Each structure stands twice: as C-alpha cells, then as structure tokens.
Amino acid sequence: MAFQILLNFFLAFVWMFLSVSFTSQSFIIGFLLGLLVIFAFRRFFNSRFYLLRVAAVISLFFLFLKELILANIAVLKTVLKPKMDFQPGIFALPTELQTDWEITLLANLITLTPGTLVMDVSYDNKILYVHAIDIPDADQAIDEIKNSFEKAIMEVSR
Amino acid sequence: MSEIIRFFIGFFLVVGGFLSLVTAFGLVRLPDVYTRNHAASKSATLGVMSILLATFLYFYLEHGHFNSRLILAIIFIFVTAPVAGHLISRAAYNSGVKLWDKSVRDDLKNKAEYERQNSQ
Numbered sequence: 023m024a025f026q027i028l029l030n031f032f033l034a035f036v037w038m039f040l041s042v043s044f045t046s047q048s049f050i051i052g053f054l055l056g057l058l059v060i061f062a063f064r065r066f067f068n069s070r071f072y073l074l075r076v077a078a079v080i081s082l083f084f085l086f087l088k089e090l091i092l093a094n095i096a097v098l099k100t101v102l103k104p105k106m107d108f109q110p111g112i113f114a115l116p117t118e119l120q121t122d123w124e125i126t127l128l129a130n131l132i133t134l135t136p137g138t139l140v141m142d143v144s145y146d147n148k149i150l151y152v153h154a155i156d157i158p159d160a161d162q163a164i165d166e167i168k169n170s171f172e173k174a175i176m177e178v179s180r
Numbered sequence: 181m182s183e184i185i186r187f188f189i190g191f192f193l194v195v196g197g198f199l200s201l202v203t204a205f206g207l208v209r210l211p212d213v214y215t216r217n218h219a220a221s222k223s224a225t226l227g228v229m230s231i232l233l234a235t236f237l238y239f240y241l242e243h244g245h246f247n248s249r250l251i252l253a254i255i256f257i258f259v260t261a262p263v264a265g266h267l268i269s270r271a272a273y274n275s276g277v278k279l280w281d282k283s284v285r286d287d288l289k290n291k292a293e294y295e296r297q298n299s300q
Contacts, residue, residue, distance in 0.1 A: 086258075094199060094224045101206040101219055110215055110280055133262035134225070139218055140266050141273055153214045153269060 026072040030056045070180070078177040085174055089135045096136035100155060111157035112141060115150045117172065120148070124175050130172045186240045192234035199227030212280040213272045221265025229254050 030053060037052025038044055057073070065070045100108060115132075119125050125147055129140040137155040144151075198211025236250040 090222070090226055094226045097206065097219055097222050098199075101202055101209060101223075106209075106211065107300070110212075112279075126289055129266060130259070130262045133221060133265055139214065139221065139269060141214075141269050153218075155215055155218050 023072045023075055025068055026060055026067060026069070030072075032056075033059060033121070036104055075178060082174045085170065086131060086134065089131065093134055093136040094171055100137075108156045109158060110153065110155050112151055112153050113157065115152050116148060117150055119172065119175060119179075120147065121179070124179055125150070127175055128171055131175075146159075182241075185237070187208070189234050189238050189241075190280055191228045192237070196227045196229075196231035199223045203227060213277050214269050215277065217265050225257060225261040228257055232257075246256045261267065 025154050033056030034049050034052035037055060038048050041048055041052075061065075061071060061073075116127065117128060119128055125143060129143065129150060132138050132150065132152060139155075140150055140151045141153050142151040143149070190245050200223070203223040206223065207216050210216045210219060232250050232254050236247060236254075239245045239250075240245055
C-alpha cells in the first residue's frame, strides 16, 4: 500500500516536471492522473488498489465515532439509574487477528464500545480478556464485536 | 447562519459539560475500580473532545482563527484515553484488587492455566 502511495506521489512529480508548472494545482492534477494510471495497472501490484484500503480506514473511523457516542449513552444510563442492578464480569474473547497493531486497534475499539473494557491480552495474541459492565449480554457482545469490528479491521489489513 | 453556528457551539459545550458531570457521578456511585473505569474512560473522553471541538469552532467561525493544536489535542485524547483505561484496570487486576461482590464471571483468573497449557 505504501509503495502505491509513493508511486502516486512520484507520478505527480513527473507530471509537474512534464508540464513545467510547480504549483499545488498541477500537483493535484498529476496526483489524480497518477491515480488513474495506478488503477489501470492494479493487477501488477501484489496488494489491493490502495484507495479501497483508504476507504476502509475512513469507514473504520466513522465506526469508531459511532461506537463512542453509543458507549456514552450506555454509560449514562448505567450511572444515572437509581438501582445498581447490573452484573459485571470478565469474559474471554477469542480473536483471529494476528499482528500487534491490529490487536491494539481492536482493543481500543472494544474499550470505546458500550459496556466493555479490555483488561488483558494473552501472550499468544489469541484471547482478549474483556470486562463487561453487564455480563448477561456478553455472548451477544462477542458476536457483535466479531461481526463489526474484526471485519472492519480485516478489511483494512487484508 | 451565525445563529446556527452559535447553536452548535453551545450544544457541544453543554454536552461536554454534562458528560464530564456524569463521569464525576459515575466515579462516586459505581461500586469498584473496573466499573468506575468504564465511566472514566468513556464519558470523559467524549466530554473533553466535545468541549475542545466547541472551542475550535468558536475561534474558527467567530474570530476566523484556525487553531490546529485543538484538532491535534482531540486526536491525542481519542487515541490515548482507552489505552490509559486499559492500563489502569490491568494494573489493578494484577495487583489483586477484588471485583465487585455481584460480579458473575471471571475468565481472567484462568489465564495462568491457559498460558501454561499453550506455552510449549
């Protein structure tokens, strides 16, 4: 992915040198034309066309933001409820992600989700220990985390 | 136009203040370290972020002064707050702070055994 972006910058500079105008406008034009070239030659790269990955990053960011707001509403309800009748607990969440940065990202996402907080990661990176504020929905929470976050992160790293 | 902008600035300020207040309530009311951490790491994050956003919007739209440091501050808080919450609760667990009596499940105490089984 980094290679494709670098190539795109390089093509933009080539365009600036070809048209002998060193302004930001001609850089942007060159960048867009380079994007077209990279799109046309996408089957010669061994990773995906990089704009797809950029789109995945942006959608992950909005997922992050949405979860943060939902988490706050959930905490609000818990804190301001007159009776303390929730049942906290720690559950183990098996994960399929492998590299360190993916796990860090998943842990941050889980911490900002409604009612869950990452406590520990096992040494072989296969299990996250998550503290949930209300354990009866834990199984459902596992499913949701698996379906939304893990998928979104895999979409980025694939 | 400027009335709408003012409405948004005021809205973000009120929401930020309210969330910070809820964080303080949560720290007082909730029973143990881990549940308090839920309140502290979530509400405080969004509360401070929305106050900073309101400050940014105010100076940009009313005074025409674009302060990029506020944006950086929002991003830094967004990235670091969950890590801080994680580290505090992990340190609490490892130094033996008990969960609340009404906690129903504790998978983390099986961790040592899990590691022993999978370490070879």
